[in-house]
Amino acid sequence: MTSEHQKRDEHNFVLKASQLLNTQWKILEQREKPDFIIREDARTFGLEVREIFLNENQDKGGSSIKQTENHRSKQLERFARSFEKKSDLALHVRLLRKSGAGNVSECELKELHEALTAENLERRETGYQTQFLLRCGTKVWVTKEFHSRWYILNDRVGWVSQDPIELIQAAINTKGKKLDTYRNNAGLGP
Incomplete structure (x- = not known):
């Protein structure tokens, strides 16, 4: 199951890919298996989005780093919803944590709650921005917006492989095994 923030990221990846390929893709549907149904001129096709991580291991459920990031993301997502x-606010919250900080602690979330509450954001105009440093060392940027977006900046950046061809080919091979399913689900037949 894909989370809301993952769906939003995938949507942005598709728009950026279309731009970089100098095409005019129209997203007809965002879904699962394949992730998108796209129209380009008179052609319709299914598009599967796949992120690739340096230390992923297909036999053990993917990247251990990504699994840890997903855990932190879910912790923050639960806190944000609550x-x-x-x-009754919609906030764009970015956290920059100390290197190697691990999972988000209850103490860190308590400090974040206290700091956000102290800002009296309910009384602020949409577009209001602030930043602060939590006692635990986490730096926080907050913008009052119309849509909620919360994430840990450390988990959005990372090392880039200088020779990614093997990683990319392995991802294509894995997705290729599901090609008939994608075609059938997209209504494009085998």
């Missing part, structure tokens, strides 16, 4: 439900 905070925004109680406060």
Whole structure:
């Protein structure tokens, strides 16, 4: 199951790919297996989005780093839903944590809650921006917006392989095994 933030990221990846390929893709549908149904001129096709990570291991459920990032993301997502439900706010919150900080601690979330509450964001105009440093060393940027977006900046950046061809080919091979399923689900037949 793909989370809302993953779906939003995938949508942005498709738009950026279309731009970089100098095409005019129209997203007809965002879904699963394949992730998108796309129209380009008179052609319709299914598009599967796949992120690739340096240390992923297909036999053991993928990248251990990505699994840890997903865990942190879910921790923050639960906190965000709870905070925004109680406060009736939509916030764009970015956290920059100390290197090697591990999972998000209850203490860190408590400090974040206290700092956000102290900002009286309910009384601020949409577009209001602030930043602060939590006692645990996490730097936080907050913008009051119309849509909620919370993420840990450390998990959005990483090392880039200088020779990614083997990683890319392995991902293509894995997805290629599901090609008939993607074609059938997209209504394009085998």
